[in-house]
Amino acid sequence: MPSVVTRAAEGMQGRGSGQVGDAPDDPGRAAPRLFDLVSRRLAEDSSITGDVADTVLEALGAPPDSSGAPPTCTGIFIRAIRVRGFRGIGPEAVLELPPGPGLTLVVGRNGSGKSSFAEAAELALTGHNRRWSGRSSVWREGWRNLHDGGESHIELELTATGSAGLLTVTRQWPDGADLADGAWTMRRDGSLPADFAAQDWAPALELYRPFLSYSELGALVDGRPSDLFDALHRLLGLDDLTAAQERTRTRRLELERAARQCKDQRQVLLADLESIADERAVRVAGLLREAQPDLPEIGRELAGARHDPAGAAALQAIMRLRLPDAAEVDAAAGVLDDRLAALARHSTGDTEAELRVLDLLRRARAHTHAGGEVSCPLCGQGTLDQRWQRDADAQIARLTERAAALTAAHDELDEALRRVRELVRPVPSELDPSALDGSGVDTGPARWTWSVWAAAGGEACPPDAPCAGTPRGDRLRGAHADALRCLTVLQRSARKELDRLDAAWTPLMPRIAAWMQDASGVAAAEPELRTVKRAEEWLKSAAAGLRDERMTPLADHARRIWRGLRQQSNVDLGVVRLQGTAGATRKVLLDVTVDDAGATALGVMSQGELHALGLALFLPRATVPESPFGFVVIDDPVQAMDPAKVDGLAQVLAAVARSGRQVVVFTHDERLAEAVRRLRLGATVLDVQRRERSVVEVRVGQDPVRRYLDDANALLRTRQLPKAIATELVVTCCRSAVEAAALARARAQLLADGVDHREVQRRVDAARTTREKVSLAVFGEPNLVDDLNDLLDRDAPWAKSVLGDVAAGAHIRIGRSGGELLSGTRKLIAWLNR
Incomplete structure (x- = not known):
């Protein structure tokens, strides 16, 4: 059940209506849902595109799906309130109520315990009591009854339409427990108790609050301006409109x-x-x-x-530069040195001259092969004989061997130089400084030493040329060491620069x-x-119009109720408007007129009128069709109201009851019950009485005249009561019955004659004695007692005798028995009502 109530509250999209109109049975009508109003306005606005409309409706939220709510969410009525050890009630007392539409008056003098029932019902459902709100701790600490301070409990029996059936909400406190402690349970008909889910009921109880105490009546109007605004704002579903604006604003701000x-x-x-x-x-x-x-x-x-x-990239290229390994350079340099040394050994003397001699000897020797001894072809004088030939062959062999050794040394040196050239590369383009402009890396030393290293490779010497320019190994080693050192320094700088770049970029x-x-x-x-942005702008511009549309049915309802309550008041209620926005300065504007002149409500209304206005604003909220609660509980609404407004109140409450609500009113003022009886509005009257030690009894109320007569009859039938005491008590009951009958007759006749309610009340207040009250009933004035005696002497001497006995019997002994007095009293009352 609690979840159903919550759904009813959360599903409310701002539908409010009136239940009471000028006609007693005007049921009112529900206002269009806020979602429907917004959809209609969007459809009528040609400047709004589909995506903007969808955004507005999405921010507003989907319309409530009433078809998905179980039937147990409607028609919740109060069946009984059981109380023990709470406030003015000691031993358990039960207030049984007709569980359905209708008006019930719970009457009783101040201190009888009637308000304890109302407070108990509110506490059982809401967990707190508005009457205590803002009061000192004494109000809350005195919640236990003084005469039954042990275990306390409240049991609220509810009935609901559909499958829910009987629901019982219980608050139970063991001895010594604080008000906020104790067990809070709910039991469905035929099931075990379960924890009461207060959080599920809270939204509906706040939105459609069905409880109203006397202290709240004035606060509805002259309390904080924002409180009534917030209540109406929520009820009308305007909180949904504010939430939609906030959602679009929040989304816009996010984007x-x-x-x-x-x-x-x-x-x-x-x-x-x-x-x-x-x-x-x-x-x-x-x-x-x-x-x-x-x-x-x-x-x-x-x-x-x-x-x-x-x-x-240039720095990365520098990092990729490599020089030959030092060991490899050293080995190449060692071979080069060896080849240079070998060449030096084979290059002693005039190598060119020896080669020319070798060539001449070979040619001369070839000449001698032509035949025998021959003359020298050069000088023509000497003879190239066999001895010369032998010497020439020996010299040719020697020179040939030396030439071969020299050629081999040259070849080996060329090979050594080739290996050196393989190790040595020209200065690489990566060392070009233009590629590193602005980087802070200097390639100059590395470039110069590399060029020295490149030059250390030299060129190969021709076989027949001196090799004085051939690079030596120590030169090669030194150039390599210098180039390697400078390249290492350069690459270290390049790495630092790369690291710097990466440290900033990465x-x-x-x-x-x-x-x-x-x-x-x-x-x-x-x-x-x-x-x-467009959706937010549209919601802002449409908010005022939508608020007025939503407020109009509720304001019309409040005005109808006010017209029923004002009863001769010259104050008329006009437009009821909401001013401001939720979360900011806000209030409800109540336009009132006094004799057609504009005024402010608080400045011109009496306390009774303010209470009536508060009731006019409460009832539309509590009786909207969407409320799951079929009941309203009102505690002491009559206080400070003048007699005319009491009649209007009775009519309004009866109209609310006829519209399908269970209206339970707690009052100590007999005027409301009297007005209901006089106007024949139909109501159940329950009388609450408090005995000694907080024993509270509830019985069905009767017409006061009949109740006093029945009490007198009961006293006469009580055998244990001494006769003298019984007679004195019977006289008191008979006098009360006559006075009640006289005042009822007087009120009805005077009002029927068109006498103003205030004047009627003035005359009633002026009638202090029994005879004055009978005079008021007979002549319309309380001060015509002599005329009353003359009338009775002339027309009904017996009535004068009975009147004299009931008026003075409590003080002097009368000459008739209690039974005779009771019979005469009945006859006198019938004469008054003729």
């Missing part, structure tokens, strides 16, 4: 905040990118400066399509990636932002 943060982050990134000498940063910064940055291109930069900037990469993701989201949300 704008995201766009603003994205823009701010872009500026921070630009500043950081511009602070580093990195072409990657330069390229990305250039892209970010564009009005609409090219996000795919930025993504490609981050993905590595153009990952390394030119400076970084942290920027995830930031740029995150910004790109945010920027993509912002770009994708731009259409939504435009739509949300």
Whole structure:
């Protein structure tokens, strides 16, 4: 059941109506749902596009699905209130109520315990009592009854339509427990008790609050201006409108905040990118400066399509430069030294002259082969004989061997030089300083030493040329060592520069990636932002009109009730408007007129009129069709009301009851019950009486005249009561019956004659004695007692005798028995009502 009540409250989209009109049985009608009003307005506004309309309706929330609510959510009536040990009630007392539509008056003098029933019912459902709100702790601490201070409990029996049946809500406190403690349970008919889910009932109890105490009546009007505004705002579903505005505003702020943060982050990134000498940063910064940055291109930069900037590439190229290993250079230098030494050994003397001699000897020897001894072909004088030939052959052999050794030494040196040239590379282009402009890396030393190393390779000597210029191993080793040292220094500087570039660039990469993701989201949300802004603007412009539309039925209902309550008041209630907005300065404007002149409610209304106005504002809220509660409980609404308004109150309450509500009114003022009887409105009257030690009894109330006569008859039938005491008590009951009959006759006759209610009450208050009250009933004036005696002497001497006995019997002994007096009293009352 609690979840059903919650659904009824949460499903309320602002539907309010009146239940009481000028005609007693005017049921009122429900106002259109807020969702329907907004949908209609959106459809009528040609400037609103479909996406804006959808955004507005989505912010407002889907319309309530009443078909999904179980039938147990409606028609909740009070069947009985059982109380023990709470406030003015000691031993358990039961207030049984007709569980359905109708008016029930619970009457009793002050202190009888009647209000304890009302407070108990409110506490059982809501967990607190508005009458105690804002009061000192004494009010809350005195909740236990003084005469039955042990275990306390409240049991509220409810009935609901549908399958819910009987529901019993129980609050039970063991001895010594605080008010906030104890057990709070609910039991369905035929089931075991379960914890009462107060949080499920709370929304409906707050929205359609069915309880109203006397202290709340005035507070509805002259309390905090915002309280009534908030109550009406919630009831009309305008909180849903405010929530819709807040949702669109919140979404707009979210989107704008995201766009603003994205823009701010872009500026921070630009500043950081511009602070580093990195072409990657330069390229990305250039892209970010564009009005609409090219996000795919930025993504490609981050993905590595153009990952390394030119400076970084040159530095990376320097890092890849390599020189031969020192051991390899040393080995090549050693071989070179050996080949140079070998060549030096084989190059002693005039090598060119020896080669020419060898050539001449070979030719001369070839000449001698032509035949025998021959003359020298050069000088013609000497003879190239056999001895010369032998000497020539020996010398040719010697010179040939020496030439072969020299040639071999040259070949070996050429091979050594080839190996050196394989080790030595020309100065690489990577050492070109122009590639590293602005990087702070100096390639000069490395470039110069590399050029020395490159020159150390030299050129191979021709076989017949001196090798004085051939590079030696120590020169090769020294050049290599210098080049290696400078290259190492250069590469160390390049590594530091690369690290510096990466130290600045690398942290920027995830930031740029995150910004790109945010920027993509912002770009994708731009259409939504435009739509949300338009939706918010529409809701703001439409809010006032929608509020007036929603308020009109409720205000009309309140005015109808006020017309029923005002009863001759010259104060008329006009437009009821909500001013301000939820969460800000807000109040309910009550336009009243006094004799057709405008005024403010608080300035011109009496306390009774303010209470009546409070009731006029309460009943429409409590009786809207959507409320799951079929009952309203009102405690002491009659106080401070003048007699005319009591009649109006009786008529209004009866009309509410006829419209299908269970109206339970607690009052100590007999005027309301008297008005109900006189106006024949039909009501159940329950009389609450409190005996000694907080024993509270409830019985069905009767016409006071009949009740007093029945009490007198009961006293006469009580055998245990001494006769003298019984007679005295019977006389008192008979006098009360005559006075009640006289006042009832007087009120009815005077009002029927058109006498103003206030004047009727003045005359009733002026009638202090029994004879004055009978005079008021007979002549309409209380001060015509002599005329009354003359009338009785002339027309009904017996009536004068009975009147004299009931008026003075409590003070002097009368000459008739109690039974005779009771019979005469009945006859006198019948004569008064003729």
